[in-house]
Amino acid sequence: MSYEEKFMKKAIGLALKAELKDEVPVGAVVVKEGKIISSAFNKRECSHDATAHAEILAIQKACKKLNDFRLVGCDIYVSLEPCVMCMGAILNSRIDNLYFGAYIKNGSISASEIAEKSNLNHKTNIAGGFFEEECSKIVSEYFKNKR
Amino acid sequence: MSYEEKFMKKAIGLALKAELKDEVPVGAVVVKEGKIISSAFNKRECSHDATAHAEILAIQKACKKLNDFRLVGCDIYVSLEPCVMCMGAILNSRIDNLYFGAYIKNGSISASEIAEKSNLNHKTNIAGGFFEEECSKIVSEYFKNKR
Numbered sequence: 001m002s003y004e005e006k007f008m009k010k011a012i013g014l015a016l017k018a019e020l021k022d023e024v025p026v027g028a029v030v031v032k033e034g035k036i037i038s039s040a041f042n043k044r045e046c047s048h049d050a051t052a053h054a055e056i057l058a059i060q061k062a063c064k065k066l067n068d069f070r071l072v073g074c075d076i077y078v079s080l081e082p083c084v085m086c087m088g089a090i091l092n093s094r095i096d097n098l099y100f101g102a103y104i105k106n107g108s109i110s111a112s113e114i115a116e117k118s119n120l121n122h123k124t125n126i127a128g129g130f131f132e133e134e135c136s137k138i139v140s141e142y143f144k145n146k147r
Numbered sequence: 148m149s150y151e152e153k154f155m156k157k158a159i160g161l162a163l164k165a166e167l168k169d170e171v172p173v174g175a176v177v178v179k180e181g182k183i184i185s186s187a188f189n190k191r192e193c194s195h196d197a198t199a200h201a202e203i204l205a206i207q208k209a210c211k212k213l214n215d216f217r218l219v220g221c222d223i224y225v226s227l228e229p230c231v232m233c234m235g236a237i238l239n240s241r242i243d244n245l246y247f248g249a250y251i252k253n254g255s256i257s258a259s260e261i262a263e264k265s266n267l268n269h270k271t272n273i274a275g276g277f278f279e280e281e282c283s284k285i286v287s288e289y290f291k292n293k294r
Contacts, residue, residue, distance in 0.1 A: 046268060047216075048211070048214050049211075049216055049217050050216040050218070050236060051198070051203055051206060051239070053238050053242075059198060060196055060198055063196045063197055064196070067195050068255060069191050069192070069195050069196055070197070073198070076252075083239065084232075084235030084261055085231075085232055085233075085234075085235025085236045085238075086232075087235070088232025088234070089232045091231065091232075092198070092232050093197035093198075094198045106266045108264065108265060108266035109261070109264035114231055114256070117255065117256035119255035
């Protein structure tokens with residue numbers, strides 16, 4: 001299993017934890033120099049907080065750990081393509097690389113499009129589609145069960 | 148002074164508070180039924196947190212107060228046009244109306260463009276340019292002094 005796959009599997013495990021708590025199943029991991037420095041899963045429902053997505057929580061924890069709003073040299077692994085808010089947070093925190101699992105296929109603006117239209121000097125590289133079938137199924141099954 | 152101007156003046160006051168703490172001067176106020184339910188100013192530097200923009204902090208406080216991630220029936224007043232992250236948070240929290248002061252003129256994707264490209268059923272109305280000269284000057288003077 002590659003380096004990227006290992007951390008993506010960790011993000012998937014967190015997504016499954018969110019699902020157990022009846023949250024939209026998304027997990028995120030922030031990595032620096034090959035080590036996980038923070039991780040989180042979506043807690044929007046249980047915390048009654050619109051901003052409590054996995055990526056935001058993981059970024060907040062990583063900033064706290066490094067005592068810096070700039071997460072330079074850090075990568076983030078997310079089981080699902082980030083929404084607009086989370087992609088904005090990834091760019092604002094100067095994360096180097098974003099790796100995500102399933103693509104969002106609902107016609108929303110993509111993470112790549114947001115990154116392209118950002119005015120920040122910093123650029124975040126984006127690679128999607130890791131374990132796509134698995135990641136996609138986790139989200140679709142969750143919504144199927146909710147209906 | 149109109150209803151909107153009154154709350155925008157409050158947001159401007161918060162921006163000036165941020166400036167005193169050497170933070171990029173941005174203030175935000177969340178209003179429901181004519182009453183302020185939360186307010187915040189940018190704390191990115193002092194809290195070492197990339198997500199600690201005025202809008203995110205005000206939305207988090209408002210969610211906590213209403214015990215709901217949906218800020219239905221709420222409006223937000225911000226002294227500066229929201230960045231991608233904050234505009235995403237405004238949409239995610241289902242805020243009804245966004246009023247902002249200065250337009251961001253740096254070629255970044257606009258708040259309106261983000262809202263148009265959102266896939267959420269909820270729509271947030273956007274009105275910018277309140278006290279534009281004053282709001283714009285607060286930010287430009289801050290960056291001029293930093294150089």
